[in-house]
Amino acid sequence: SLAGVDLLAEIDRLRKERNAVILAHYYQKPEIQDLADFVGDSLDLSRKAADTDADVIAFCGVRFMAETAKVLSPEKIVVLPDMDAGCSLEDSCPPDQFAAFRAQHPDHIALTYINCSVEVKALSDIIVTSSSAEKILSQIPHDQKIIFGPDKHLGGYINRKMGRDMLLWPGVCIVHEAFSETELLKLKAQHPDAPVAAHPECPPHVIDHADYVGSTSGILAFAETFPGDTLIVATEPHIIHQMEKAVPHKRFIGAPGADGNCNCNICPYMALNTIEKLYVALRDLEPRIEIEEGMRLKAKTSLDRMLSMAS
Numbered sequence: 001s002l003a004g005v006d007l008l009a010e011i012d013r014l015r016k017e018r019n020a021v022i023l024a025h026y027y028q029k030p031e032i033q034d035l036a037d038f039v040g041d042s043l044d045l046s047r048k049a050a051d052t053d054a055d056v057i058a059f060c061g062v063r064f065m066a067e068t069a070k071v072l073s074p075e076k077i078v079v080l081p082d083m084d085a086g087c088s089l090e091d092s093c094p095p096d097q098f099a100a101f102r103a104q105h106p107d108h109i110a111l112t113y114i115n116c117s118v119e120v121k122a123l124s125d126i127i128v129t130s131s132s133a134e135k136i137l138s139q140i141p142h143d144q145k146i147i148f149g150p151d152k153h154l155g156g157y158i159n160r161k162m163g164r165d166m167l168l169w170p171g172v173c174i175v176h177e178a179f180s181e182t183e184l185l186k187l188k189a190q191h192p193d194a195p196v197a198a199h200p201e202c203p204p205h206v207i208d209h210a211d212y213v214g215s216t217s218g219i220l221a222f223a224e225t226f227p228g229d230t231l232i233v234a235t236e237p238h239i240i241h242q243m244e245k246a247v248p249h250k251r252f253i254g255a256p257g258a259d260g261n262c263n264c265n266i267c268p269y270m271a272l273n274t275i276e277k278l279y280v281a282l283r284d285l286e287p288r289i290e291i292e293e294g295m296r297l298k299a300k301t302s303l304d305r306m307l308s309m310a311s
């Protein structure tokens, strides 16, 4: 039992003893964000994982993020506090079906969102994150045919913004899919001067009302600079913790779901990680990410293209 264990002190002791770095995504619980060595978006976290000289990476995020860390830093032990921390986008895109889709479109390259399994990364040509997708796509000629998966909303947003016609895999993020346009319009009516910042995983009926669209780090930067005193935030609400720390005098309101509040937009996968499970992961060095070497090298090729094209 963990009763009587000072978890925060033990996590600190273990991270030194194991030479571990704790990486956390902005969608993690505030108490995890606050003890992490580094908090960031998917691209920042991949770069940190590739660069760190720690022996252990404790990844407080979801499985595809921890897998990416292992692909880029194979000599390190990578632990994920809860191995069930998946992602609806990953679930929407089984590798065998993705391979069949590619086979049906042999003249297309596969530009793939990082929110997918290591197997799907291995079947892809170039990985992108929401913060790097536009920069990477702008380096690919307009006459190149492209498959984009698994997020149809991110792919559709980029298609519209950049005048492209990438073929889209029909996956969605269940968190961003849950925002309600009706409730958002009601909230906007109550705060007529408040801009809306939205993640590109949102469906078009939410994006259409956004004043700023970008990755979590982009939304955070917008929150630190927008003129005005109130911001409506259409992404997973745990990011509001960083906004309140950075700009304590401003007000941040999570965009609502159909029930009128933002609690239904908490990512259930991200929420599986807890301080208790992080402590156990650092103590036992389990659960650990392991990837077969041939698979890792194929996934590394598409991830390395992302890192070089995004820089």
Ligand code: 13P
Binding pocket: 040, 041, 042, 043, 115, 129, 130, 131, 173, 201, 214, 215, 216, 217
């Ligand atoms: P970014 O932090 O890269 O914007 O990704 C958002 C997300 O949904 C991660 O699961």
Ligand code: SF4
Binding pocket: 027, 062, 086, 087, 088, 089, 115, 173, 174, 175, 176, 201, 236, 267, 268, 269, 270
């Ligand atoms: Fe996946 Fe959406 Fe959760 Fe991110 S927020 S991990 S995209 S389900």
